[in-house]
Structures are given as C-alpha cells and as structure tokens.
Amino acid sequence: MDIVTVKDKRFRLSIPAQELQQAIRRVAENITEDYAGQQPLFLAVLNGSFMFAADLLRRVELPCEIAFVKLSSYAGTDTTGAVRELIGLNTDIEGRPVIVVEDIVDTGLTMQHLLGLLQARNPKSVDVCTLLFKPEKLKVDLDIRYAALRIPNDFIVGYGLDYDGFGRNLPQIYTIIDETADNQ
Ligand code: IMP
Numbered sequence: 001m002d003i004v005t006v007k008d009k010r011f012r013l014s015i016p017a018q019e020l021q022q023a024i025r026r027v028a029e030n031i032t033e034d035y036a037g038q039q040p041l042f043l044a045v046l047n048g049s050f051m052f053a054a055d056l057l058r059r060v061e062l063p064c065e066i067a068f069v070k071l072s073s074y075a076g077t078d079t080t081g082a083v084r085e086l087i088g089l090n091t092d093i094e095g096r097p098v099i100v101v102e103d104i105v106d107t108g109l110t111m112q113h114l115l116g117l118l119q120a121r122n123p124k125s126v127d128v129c130t131l132l133f134k135p136e137k138l139k140v141d142l143d144i145r146y147a148a149l150r151i152p153n154d155f156i157v158g159y160g161l162d163y164d165g166f167g168r169n170l171p172q173i174y175t176i177i178d179e180t181a182d183n184q
Contacts, residue, residue: 004174006157006167011174020159023148028059030146035062040097042066048103051160052131067091071114086117098123103160104132107139
C-alpha cells in the first residue's frame with residue numbers, strides 16, 4: 001500500500017521496511033563495535049521510539065540494559081518549545097555509558113533538553129542514536145553519533161511516529177502528501 005490516510009491527511013510511502021531494517025542493522029553493528037567491552041544502558045524515548053528500539057536492540061550484540069523514558073508535550077505537526085519533564089527513569093545512570101534511542105531529531109530541542117537532564121545525573125558518557133534525522137531543521141548544536149537515516153524536512157508518520165496519535169503502527173515510513181488534503 002503506497003498511499004495511506006491517517007486521520008485527515010494523506011501520506012505516501014517514503015522509506016520501505018527493507019530500507020529501514022538495513023539502516024538499523026548498520027547502526028546496531030556500529031554500536032556493537034564502538035561499545036565493545038562496555039555495558040551500555042539504552043534509554044528509549046517513548047512513545048515514538050518503541051518500534052525502533054525493539055528492532056535495534058535485538059541486533060546489538062553486547063551485554064546491555066534498556067529503560068524507557070518519556071518527555072511530554074508535543075502535539076500535531078509542529079514542535080512546541082515547552083519545558084518538559086523526564087518520566088520513568090528509575091535506573092541510576094551515574095558512571096554508566098548511556099545511549100539515548102530516539103525516533104527522530106527534528107529541531108533538536110527535545111534532544112537538547114533531554115541531554116541536559118541526563119548530564120545532571122553524571123553518566124560516564126551519553127551518545128544519541130536516532131532512527132531519523134532532519135538536518136535542515138536542526139536549530140541547536142547537537143552531536144548525533146548515530147543517525148540511521150537522514151531525511152528531508154517533510155512531516156512523516158509510521159514505524160512509531162505519529163500524526164496526532166495515529167499512524168504509529170504502520171510498519172513503514174510515510175511522508176505527508178499535502179497539508180491541505182482535508183480541504184480538497
Ligand atoms: P524536535 O524537538 O523538533 O527535534 O522534535 C522531536 C520530536 O518531535 C520527535 O521525538 C517526534 O515525536 C516529533 N516529530 C518531529 N518531526 C516529526 C515528524 O515528521 N513526524 C512525527 N513526529 C515528529
């Protein structure tokens with residue numbers, strides 16, 4: 001199915017499952033190599049990263065732990081600059097190598113905020129691993145060590161990413177066709 005409707009908008013297939021899995025395999029191999037001899041703690045940021053985290057982690061060949069955290073207040077097709085809290089981190093990260101697993105880095109504001117919260121807990125190191133990265137939209141200075149795929153500016157859904165809460169269950173990534181499909 002190359003065109004899908006999510007709520008009131010139409011999307012076309014842009015990253016098929018096979019391309020996603022290839023990119024994830026590459027990143028998993030890089031992490032396995034770079035972290036040899038260490039026991040990283042993966043922090044998967046909910047909700048968007050749940051599918052990516054599941055596929056990534058089953059390919060990482062290291063002794064490791066995974067925890068799921070959440071930062072809130074994002075709605076619709078734009079990012080708010082609101083202050084967000086970190087929920088769900090019950091593991092002590094002091095002195096540990098941490099890898100943050102995100103679905104997408106867009107403006108980078110969410111990741112910058114999250115990294116600040118994590119650094120305050122004195123981890124040994126923090127690396128960012130994102131499935132998708134929109135380099136043209138980045139607004140802040142961020143070091144993204146692992147980005148599985150670089151994509152253009154367009155709004156996307158699927159494979160964990162949502163439009164207004166819907167579309168996360170799509171197994172592939174779809175790009176918005178027209179922002180005004182609901183008016184046509
Ligand atoms: P940032 O703070 O602008 O980098 O946005 C990060 C968050 O915005 C991601 O974790 C996503 O939840 C959401 N987001 C950004 N771009 C998209 C998109 O194209 N589709 C769906 N969600 C997005």
